[in-house]
Amino acid sequence: MSMDELRRRLGQVSDLNAAAGLMSWDQETQMPPQAARVRGLQIATLEGLAHELFTSPHTADLLGAVGLPGDATDAAIVRVTRRDFDRATRLPTAFVEEAARARNEAHHAWMDARDHNSFATFAPHLERMMDLARRRADLLGYEDHPYDALLDEYEPGMQAAQVREVFTDLRDRTLPLLRRVTAAGDATDYGVLTRPFPAQAQKTFAWRIAGEAFGLRPEFARQDESAHPFQTNFSRDDVRITTRVEGYWPACLFGTWHETGHAMYERGVAPRWERTPLAAGASLGVHESQSRMFENLLARSRPFWRRYLPALAEVAPEVTAGLDAETLYRAVNRVQPSLIRVEADEVTYNFHVMLRFELELALLEGGLRVADLPEAWNAKMREYLGLTPPDDAQGVLQDIHWSAGLIGYFPTYTLGNLLSVQLLEAARRDPEVASGVERAEYGPLLAWLVEHVHQYGRSLTPAELTERATGRPLSADPYVAYLHGKYEDIYGLKAEGQE
Amino acid sequence: MSMDELRRRLGQVSDLNAAAGLMSWDQETQMPPQAARVRGLQIATLEGLAHELFTSPHTADLLGAVGLPGDATDAAIVRVTRRDFDRATRLPTAFVEEAARARNEAHHAWMDARDHNSFATFAPHLERMMDLARRRADLLGYEDHPYDALLDEYEPGMQAAQVREVFTDLRDRTLPLLRRVTAAGDATDYGVLTRPFPAQAQKTFAWRIAGEAFGLRPEFARQDESAHPFQTNFSRDDVRITTRVEGYWPACLFGTWHETGHAMYERGVAPRWERTPLAAGASLGVHESQSRMFENLLARSRPFWRRYLPALAEVAPEVTAGLDAETLYRAVNRVQPSLIRVEADEVTYNFHVMLRFELELALLEGGLRVADLPEAWNAKMREYLGLTPPDDAQGVLQDIHWSAGLIGYFPTYTLGNLLSVQLLEAARRDPEVASGVERAEYGPLLAWLVEHVHQYGRSLTPAELTERATGRPLSADPYVAYLHGKYEDIYGLKAEGQE
Numbered sequence: 002m003s004m005d006e007l008r009r010r011l012g013q014v015s016d017l018n019a020a021a022g023l024m025s026w027d028q029e030t031q032m033p034p035q036a037a038r039v040r041g042l043q044i045a046t047l048e049g050l051a052h053e054l055f056t057s058p059h060t061a062d063l064l065g066a067v068g069l070p071g072d073a074t075d076a077a078i079v080r081v082t083r084r085d086f087d088r089a090t091r092l093p094t095a096f097v098e099e100a101a102r103a104r105n106e107a108h109h110a111w112m113d114a115r116d117h118n119s120f121a122t123f124a125p126h127l128e129r130m131m132d133l134a135r136r137r138a139d140l141l142g143y144e145d146h147p148y149d150a151l152l153d154e155y156e157p158g159m160q161a162a163q164v165r166e167v168f169t170d171l172r173d174r175t176l177p178l179l180r181r182v183t184a185a186g187d188a189t190d191y192g193v194l195t196r197p198f199p200a201q202a203q204k205t206f207a208w209r210i211a212g213e214a215f216g217l218r219p220e221f222a223r224q225d226e227s228a229h230p231f232q233t234n235f236s237r238d239d240v241r242i243t244t245r246v247e248g249y250w251p252a253c254l255f256g257t258w259h260e261t262g263h264a265m266y267e268r269g270v271a272p273r274w275e276r277t278p279l280a281a282g283a284s285l286g287v288h289e290s291q292s293r294m295f296e297n298l299l300a301r302s303r304p305f306w307r308r309y310l311p312a313l314a315e316v317a318p319e320v321t322a323g324l325d326a327e328t329l330y331r332a333v334n335r336v337q338p339s340l341i342r343v344e345a346d347e348v349t350y351n352f353h354v355m356l357r358f359e360l361e362l363a364l365l366e367g368g369l370r371v372a373d374l375p376e377a378w379n380a381k382m383r384e385y386l387g388l389t390p391p392d393d394a395q396g397v398l399q400d401i402h403w404s405a406g407l408i409g410y411f412p413t414y415t416l417g418n419l420l421s422v423q424l425l426e427a428a429r430r431d432p433e434v435a436s437g438v439e440r441a442e443y444g445p446l447l448a449w450l451v452e453h454v455h456q457y458g459r460s461l462t463p464a465e466l467t468e469r470a471t472g473r474p475l476s477a478d479p480y481v482a483y484l485h486g487k488y489e490d491i492y493g494l495k496a497e498g499q500e
Numbered sequence: 501m502s503m504d505e506l507r508r509r510l511g512q513v514s515d516l517n518a519a520a521g522l523m524s525w526d527q528e529t530q531m532p533p534q535a536a537r538v539r540g541l542q543i544a545t546l547e548g549l550a551h552e553l554f555t556s557p558h559t560a561d562l563l564g565a566v567g568l569p570g571d572a573t574d575a576a577i578v579r580v581t582r583r584d585f586d587r588a589t590r591l592p593t594a595f596v597e598e599a600a601r602a603r604n605e606a607h608h609a610w611m612d613a614r615d616h617n618s619f620a621t622f623a624p625h626l627e628r629m630m631d632l633a634r635r636r637a638d639l640l641g642y643e644d645h646p647y648d649a650l651l652d653e654y655e656p657g658m659q660a661a662q663v664r665e666v667f668t669d670l671r672d673r674t675l676p677l678l679r680r681v682t683a684a685g686d687a688t689d690y691g692v693l694t695r696p697f698p699a700q701a702q703k704t705f706a707w708r709i710a711g712e713a714f715g716l717r718p719e720f721a722r723q724d725e726s727a728h729p730f731q732t733n734f735s736r737d738d739v740r741i742t743t744r745v746e747g748y749w750p751a752c753l754f755g756t757w758h759e760t761g762h763a764m765y766e767r768g769v770a771p772r773w774e775r776t777p778l779a780a781g782a783s784l785g786v787h788e789s790q791s792r793m794f795e796n797l798l799a800r801s802r803p804f805w806r807r808y809l810p811a812l813a814e815v816a817p818e819v820t821a822g823l824d825a826e827t828l829y830r831a832v833n834r835v836q837p838s839l840i841r842v843e844a845d846e847v848t849y850n851f852h853v854m855l856r857f858e859l860e861l862a863l864l865e866g867g868l869r870v871a872d873l874p875e876a877w878n879a880k881m882r883e884y885l886g887l888t889p890p891d892d893a894q895g896v897l898q899d900i901h902w903s904a905g906l907i908g909y910f911p912t913y914t915l916g917n918l919l920s921v922q923l924l925e926a927a928r929r930d931p932e933v934a935s936g937v938e939r940a941e942y943g944p945l946l947a948w949l950v951e952h953v954h955q956y957g958r959s960l961t962p963a964e965l966t967e968r969a970t971g972r973p974l975s976a977d978p979y980v981a982y983l984h985g986k987y988e989d990i991y992g993l994k995a996e997g998q999e
Contacts, residue, residue, distance in 0.1 A: 016545035020519040027522060031530070035720040036738030039774065043734070046515035050549070221534040235542070239535035275538065 003066035004075055010060055011082065012276040017051035019235040026233050026241060030225040052097075056089050074273050077460040081279050088154075091140050100133050104406045111404030120375050120393040127403055128371045131364050134408040138365075148365055151409030155285040156416060158462045161362065164412045167419065168355050171477040175484055176385070177497075179348050182336045183387075185492040189331035196320045198250040206316045207244060207257035210309060215261045215295055216447055217242070222264060230256045232263035232292075237272065237280065240264040250320070251333055255296050262295030263288055265447065269455025279458040285410065287454065287463050289417020290424055297347055297418075298425050298483075299443065306330045308441035331491055338386035340395045348488055351418060352385040357400070357411040365408065420467060422479040424454065427471040502565035503574055509559055510581065511775040516550035518734040525732050525740060529724040551596075555588050573772050576959040580778050587653075590639050599632050603905045610903030619874050619892045626902055627870045630863050633907040637864075647864055650908030654784040655915060657961045660861065663911045666918065667854050670976040674983055675884070676996075678847050681835045682886075684991040688830035695819045697749040705815045706743060706756035709808060714760045714794055715946055716741070721763060729755045731762035731791075736771065736779065739763040749819070750832055754795050761794030762787055764946065768954025778957040784909065786953065786962050788916020789923055796846055796917075797924050797982075798942065805829045807940035830990055837885035839894045847987055850917060851884040856899070856910040864907065919966060921978040923953065926970040 024044050032040060054060070064083055070076045107126035114123035138147035141154075148161035208224045211217040217240070227243035234240040242260035246253045266282050274280040282288040299305055306326045314321040321329075336346045342353035360377060363369035369377055378397040382388050390396030402410055428449045429435040437445040453470040467475050489496050523543050531539060553559070563582055569575045606625035613622035637646035640653075647660035707723045710716040716739070726742035733739040741759035745752045765781050773779040781787040798804055805825040813820040820828075835845045841852035859876060862868035868876055877896040881887050889895030901909055927948045928934040936944040952969040966974050988995050 012541070013545050013549065016542040017549075019542050020523060020546055023522060023526060024519060027526070031722065033718060033720045033722055033738055036735055039735035039737055042511070042775070043515040043518050046512050047519055050512065050516075219532060221532045223530065223532055236535055236538035238538060239532055276541070 003063055004070055004079075007060075007063040007067055007082070008078070008277070010054065010063060011078070011278060014051050014055045015276040015278070015280070017047050017054065021047040021051065022233050023235055029227040029229075029231070030243060052089065056086065060086060061090075078274075078277050078279060081459050082277075084157075085278050088141065091142070092137070093140075096136070096140065100137070100406060103129050103133060104404075107404045107406070108401075111398065111401070115394050115398045118392045118394045118398075120397060123398065123404070124371050124374075127374070130403055130406050130408065131371065133406060134365060148362055148409060152412065153409075155410050155413050156463060157284055158464050159284075159286070159412075159416070164358065164416070165362075167475065167477050168351075168358060168412070168415065171351060171415070171419070171481065172355055172385075174477065174481045175348065175351070178485060178488065179336070179338070179352075181494055181497075182348060182488050182492050183338060185494060188335070188491045188493070189328050191332050191335055193320065193324055193329065193332050194251055194335075195249055198317050198320050200246040202316045203246050203250050203253040204244060204257075206313060207254045209316075210254075210312065211242075211257055211261040213312075214299075214305070214309070214441065214443055215258065215265060216443070217261050217264055217268075221268065224257070230260055232260040232267070234264070234267040236275065237268055237270055240267050255300060255333070258300045259292045259296035262292035265295070265450075266291040266455050269447075269451040270458040271456040274458040274460070279460050281459055283454075283457065283459055283461055283466050284463040285413035286416035286420060287466060289414055290420035291450070291454070293418050294421040294425055298421055299438070299441070299446075301330075301333050301347070302438075302441070303327070303330050304439050304441040306333075334487070334491055336488060336492070338388055340382070340388055340390050341399055347418075348484060349386060351415045354411050354415040356381045356385060357402075358415075361408055361411065416463075416475065419477055419480045420463075420475060422483045423467070423471050423476065424450070426479045428453070502562055503569055506559075506562040506566055506578070506581070507776070509553065509562060510577070510777060513550050513554045514775040514777070514779070516546050516553065520546040520550065521732050522734055525724075528726040528728075528730070529742060551588065555585065559585060560589075577773075577776050577778060580958050581776075583656075584777050587640065590641070591636070592639075595635070595639065599636070599905060602628050602632060603903075606903045606905070607900075610897065610900070614893050614897045617891045617893045617897075619896060622897065622903070623870050623873075626873070629902055629905050629907065630870065632905060633864060647861055647908060651911065652908075654909050654912050655962060656783055657963050658783075658785070658911075658915070663857065663915070664861075666974065666976050667850075667857060667911070667914065670850060670914070670918070670980065671854055671884075673976065673980045674847065674850070677984060677987065678835070678837070678851070678885075680993055680996075681847060681987050681991050682837060684993060687834070687990050687992070688827050690831050690834055692819065692823055692828065692831050693750055693834075694748055697816050697819050699745040701815045702745050702749050702752040703743060703756075705812060706753045708815075709753075709811065710741075710756055710760040712811075713798075713804070713808070713940065713942055714757065714764060715942070716760050716763055716767075720767065723756070729759055731759040731766070733763070733766040735774065736767055736769055739766050754799060754832070757799045758791045758795035761791035764794070764949075765790040765954050768946075768950040769957040770955040773957040773959070778959050780958055782953075782956065782958055782960055782965050783962040784912035785915035785919060786965060788913055789919035790949070790953070792917050793920040793924055797920055798937070798940070798945075800829075800832050800846070801937075801940070802826070802829050803938055803940040805832075833986070833990055835987060835991070837887055839881070839887055839889050840898055846917075847983060848885060850914045853910050853914040855880045855884060856901075857914075860907055860910065915962075915974065918976055918979045919962075919974060921982045922966070922970050922975065923949070925978045927952070 021044050024040060024047065028037065028040050064079065064086060067075075067079055070079055103126075107123075107130055110123050110126045114120060134151055135147055138150035141150040143150040146161045152159050152161060152164070204224065204226070211224070212219070221238045222240045222242070225241065225243045226245065228245065230243050230245050232240070232242045242257065242264050244253055244257045244260070266288055270280050270282075282291075303326065306329045310321060310324070310326045310329060334346070336348045338349050339345055342350070345353055356378070359381065360369065360374065363377070364371065364374070375393050375397045379389055382390060382396065425438075428446055429438060431445065431449060433445040434449050437443060454466060457466060461469070464474065485496065488494070520543050523539060523546065527536065527539050563578065563585060566574075566578055569578055602625075606622075606629055609622050609625045613619060633650060634646055637649035640649040642649040645660045651658050651660060651663070703723065703725070710723070711718070720737045721739045721741070724740065724742045725744065727744065729742050729744050731739070731741045741756065741763050743752055743756045743759070765787055769779050769781075781790075802825065805828045809820065809823070809825045809828060833845070835847045837848050838844055841849070844852055855877070858880065859868065859873065862876070863870065863873070874892050874896045878888055881889060881895065924937075927945055928937060930944065930948060932944040933948050936942060953965060956965060960968070963973065984995065987993070
């Protein structure tokens, strides 16, 4: 009976969160502009009630009363819910409210600072964000490093020391590759990437391939436009992605397939976790492994474009005029150091993330003062990518994360990249998966992902999932090998092994 | 302090209802089809939590603690909230749940019965609906007639005896007019009503005029398609209408402007009622007075088509080829007795409603048995409209209301018709309003409606609102005069005064 009552309570919390999610999706894609003020109040109410219901003494009583259920599904639900409950109740309401107000102020200050290219106006807010992050870490508790407590919210069980070790390894083994690639010059003519491609045709093609290649179907999914692409879902039968259309058309296509990776993960979560806290991805890193796999490992592969160039030619003949699959493959894999993370290619992307991780650590530890951050940012930019931002808007102010208090979030992007290759390598040990991937037929791969990754929802930790699915802990090795193999080939470099 | 706390509580309830409303809107217009099952659970949770919060002992305490606030706005909020609270707490949870289950079963039985034209399968469910209606009336309480308690939920303060009196008057004075009109033959060539009109052009034109003529603007409103047109809103800054496109294009146009009337009412509710139970129309009848005014009194008028025929010609030249405003005016005001209420013209519409009101009363009183209902329906159909339904699907089974337990709802349609003319007559006493209406410029009329109707939300009862806005109680007189004037003119009949 207690378990039924606990499930009922978790269902209510899940439904409130779904409603808040739908209100946010609606705000980004459908809502009339004047509605924004009241919508903010409505979302705050739903999130507040969800938190109140979840952290209530009644939930604590139920978690006590259910003990250790014999049923494996129930046991997993109780285990993960207890963990969430402990974490949620460690933060006093006064602290949560103070942090919410500070975030709101910091967010507006950041937008203002970015628009006026003035780091100084944002600096006091960032100091406050770092102070709140330290206090948050203290409240949540940690053994080795306060960063561990923050990281754990996005990547359960991961520790700063482990990230540092993996990142150092990755940096040391891919920086020489980046130097060689950039020295090699162009691998093809990149003009195709900005040929005229009508907006509606971009969306239609991206959505059609999301269905045909990756299984995202209108029976349980939809596509909309928004200023910033995202994925959201309100059940496994209702997953939604958004996209953005630009003159640089790969942004729409690969962005859509990136979100499709997130969407298919949520779609693959087993029905047994429905309306519980476990009906979600294991972590941000594991989530990103799916989006990056679809976007980069699959959609930026030779077999993919051999298969889908004809479909592209149907909807966008002006783009594909005189184009062969090899040229297109090389074009969409252009490596070019740039200032902006979200526009970075596979080889340079992780340096953007490492830079942020290193600076976050230094800020949190106090070794770096906020006032000195822009200079530290620019120095690292020069060290890794050989570029100096012309202003802070294109440098330290480019990302929204720190203004939103998301300290400890950035590493998950690179952890996702690493895991994406490690998972695909493991999946390809299955001959059917391997031969499918070579023909850009992803049905067997999707089935493998559902079986080894998606279905578990949050019932496994990222480390457990990685071990079970790939047979070993997370490592930079597969990713380093992948980058070398792919880009030495594209840029005609002699294989050097892995430096 | 108590008043602040009461407002906070009412705000939460309002936000939960808004979330449930958005989830329903999304379900009808956007949602992937597979999501329906979980969406049903989510909406039930939100509605349940809203009811739980509203009827909690804490709300009772707050309503006790605030006493009689000196501030007029606060006083109105407390008065209406107390009334809602009393009503909501008179129905035991067990009864509410039993009724919800019975409605759900009745709804499916009704759909099945309609599809198979089998009243017998629906009959036991309708008996149960009538039994629940009687018990509901007993729980809610009434002085004269159980119907009063039911009607009061849709039309606060209205009583069955008053409806019967007004309806009898209306029937006796408009049935002769209907006989004369139908004897007169066609008033014009009606072929224009089914000329080819592309779906997108129908929607675009209807929406454009909703903005230009009636003030419904994309800054705070939107239009979508759904199987059944409706209006919904989540704040006065977020009002949404839906429409449906048919080969018979007036359905889309006048349907859109009908919903626009509802939408502009919600838009006009004063900001002081925001996120309280008063931020809504005074009653279903008053709401319908606005939708029917826009749809019929304005959009089915000569000045309207004199003004907007050129705009129609721009988007649908095939429809308007060789057409003048007078022919179009006569065509869209065709009077033709028909079997289906929602397709009825202004002259026959109210007979559909009177028929249902008389049958509901007889069923509730026990004078009519459910088994004899189809025969009673058909007899009244012959008496009023001279038609015999070929089957029950086009007769007694045509409306969703009884299967949804909505007993006492139908009269509000005709009350709305009556009030629409009474209000417009009062508004036209203002010369600026009158001259605007003659030129199909509705700005002054809209301002009058906001001032005398919309702004009050639920702070006035329908009777108070009618008295204040028009100077007298609701009466059939203005509507009877309107019908005679309009249709004697269109059908070239000699004026007989009002029989």
